[in-house]
Amino acid sequence: MALDPLPTLQRVFGFPDFRGVQRDVVERALAGQGTLAVMPTGAGKSLCYQLPAVMLEGTCVVVSPLIALMHDQLRAAEAVGIRAATLTSVDENQAETRARFLSGELDLLYVAPERASGGGFRDLLSRGKLSLFAIDEAHCVSEWGHDFRPDYRLLKPLMEAFPAVPRLALTATADAHTRADILDQLGLPHEGMIVAGFDRPNIRYAISPRDNINRQLADLVAAQAGPGIVYAQTRAATEKLAAALAATGRPTRAYHAGLDPAVRAKNQADFVASEDMVICATIAFGMGIDKPDVRFVAHAGLPKSIEAYYQETGRAGRDGDPSVAHLFWGAEDFARARQRVAELDPERQAGERQRLSSLGALVETAGCRRAILLRHFGEHPPATCGNCDNCQSPPASTDATELARKFLSAVFRTGQGFGVGYIESILKGVSTERSLMNGHEALSVFGIATPEEAPLIKAVARALLLRDALRANDFGALEFGPGARGLLKGGDTLSLIEAPKRERRRRGAGAAANPAGDPLFEALRAKRRELAQEAGVPPYVIFHDSVLRDMAAVRPRTLSDLGRIAGIGARKLDAYGAPFLQVIREAA
Structure with a gap:
């Protein structure tokens, strides 16, 4: 007779019923069936193995990629009365944990893939009783995934040594190619895949061109109550942004791999415990925390891919409350990304160029941001979501094709040896010592921009760089890219999105925890x-x-x-x- 998980769900976790596909995943685990569950962050993935672990005889072994994440999950499990432990390099009670496992006193045992794949750990498991293998962040097993960890590839032999123990793999971020790879690498049946969908309706997505990032982030922080994460692309940038935001009066910390380990650990612990702190971090931060009340995630630069963007923004609003994800991008981000792609092995370049193109479509669209995200993961969403910047304030667009051609002509006629600022001055007809010396004031493009076009020149340059119609070399000079031909020959057009003006909002005007002031x-x-x-x-x-x-x-x-x-x-x-x-x- 099948076990009914609902009474245990209500007694242990206090929830009246399951959410989404949780029941389907739990029932497969209780029935001993292998499963891959693709569920968005905040959909309750951990419950899908914690509940079977409580109901089944033996210990559920949970493979998780980061020690900090394991310790967060350990605290949450113990808080509801689950018998749990971690077996990591920083734990001083390893002998006690092994003894608890061998005596059947653990429902959950959290380990890293490096330990799980070792022979000594396999020997330990052979002397105890197992109920389930749970592989968290399972996209790490795939070379197609964005956080590939080679040790995840060694988990299949471990699990094959215990063929009677069911396997459950969980991830929030995996496109169709990555999902197929996970199934194969972990020995899971293809009919055992459950995809819950990728939509996070409580997150409001917004994307803006980067223009004075310190002011833009200060405005965002002022508008959003509660904890927040700001992702920056370099270690130095995290510290500069943290200092700038601290000046607003908000508690702020920096986090990156170059900090002293004790300082880094304290900054993370302070953020996890806080109800209003902002942490400015490199992308190394985030997977290692299980903090549900993050109210906003901001990117001060372009993420590596849509998959990475989805996972990083998914750290907002895991408790289901309204949250914000705001990306600030610059054309130079795309230029640097293209340079990185060009330095990769040739067989990887096509895939990475496609990922970059997908990011370009996301930032350039005048349509629904959420629809583009969900279509990327193979879903068929409505045309509008009502909870992204473009849906809430549909932007006007301007046909800037003629100005784009003027800009490209100016780049060509000046010899493809100057940067955006100089080309702008030539188009506006601004006489400078440099333009006189170069003889560029005699060019047909000098002063060719109309008064209506002049304010749009920087935006056109940004759009041309994004489309790869222009590229900036190591010295910042603009050169033609492959996208220039279509515009110059008359086949392609260029529309500029006019971002709506937004008023600065008072602090807490956004997703406040207590909007009624009770x-x-x-x-x-x-x-x-x-x-x-x-x-x-x-x-x-x-x-x-x-x-x-x-x-x-x-x-x-x-x-x-x-x-x-x-x-x-x-x-x-x-x-x-x-x-x-x-x-x-x-x-x-």
Whole structure:
């Protein structure tokens, strides 16, 4: 007779029912079937192995790529009463953990792929009882994935040594090619793939040309309450941006691989525990945290691919509350990316050029951002989503084909040896010592831009660089790229998107945790902070904001009433119910 997981879901996790495809994934695991679950961040992937681990006899071995991520997941599991442990290089209780596993006292055992693939670990597993193998961030097994980890390729032999133990692979980010590779590399049946869809409807996507990034980010931070992540492309940029944002009064930290390990660890811990901190980081940051209340993710430069963009923005709003993902890009980002592609092995260049082209389509579109994202992953979304910048404020467009041709002509007639600023001055007819010396004031393109065209010249240059109609060499001089021919010969056109002017909003005008300003909600948050400090865990491990909002709305009077709120399982009700009820009574 099949096990019914619903009573355990309600008792342990406090949820009235499953979300999305969770039940399908859990039931396959309970039935001993191999499964690949492709589920967006925030859809509850960890529950898909935690729940079977509680119900099945033996230990579920969870392979996870980063130690910090394992420790976050460990805290969350223990908070709901799951018997869990990590076996990592920084754990001082390794002997105790092994003993707990061998005596059957663990529901979950988290390990890194490097340890899991070792012979000593296989020997340990052979002396205990296993219920399930769970491979988290499973795209790391594929060379087609954006975070390839070679040690993930060694997991299949480990699992084949225990053929009776079911396998569950989980990822949020995998296109069709990567999914097929995951199935093959982990020995999973192709009929065992469950794809939940990639849409994150609570995230508002916005993309803007980069223009004074410090001011743009300061405006974003002022508009968004709650924790946020700003991704920068270099270590130096993370520190400069952190310093600039700290001047706004917001608590801010930097994070990159060049920091002293103790400083880096403290900055991460401070961010995880905070309810309003902004961390400026390289892309090394993010996979290692399991923080559900990140209210915004900003990119100060172009991500590596749409897959990377999707995963990095997916770190916002994992609790389901409204969140923002804002990308600021520059034409020079595309120029640098093309240079990196040109330096790759020839067999990789075509695929990387296609990825770059997909990013170009995302930033250049006047249509729905979400639709482009979802179509990239093989979905068929509606034409509009209502929750991206273009859907909420449809941009006007200007036919700039003639100005683009003038710009290209100026680049050609000046010998393809000058940068954007100089070409702009030639088109505007600005006389300079340099233009006189070069004799360029006698050219037919000198002063050819009309007064209406002059304000658009920089935007046209950016669009031409994005389309690869122009390329900047090592000295910043503009040269023709393959996209120039179609414009000059009259076959191609160029439209400019006019970004709508946005007023600066007061701090917290965006996705605030407490939009109604309910004093009871703030009192409950204060109690949560107090309990979190006592327990040495981040506040969200106690309860998510959504749970506190429900408490403030329902105002339960008894433990029984409190236990009916989604997200409050038996363990948390026993541990925290009384103090929160006291806050509610005092507010009556």
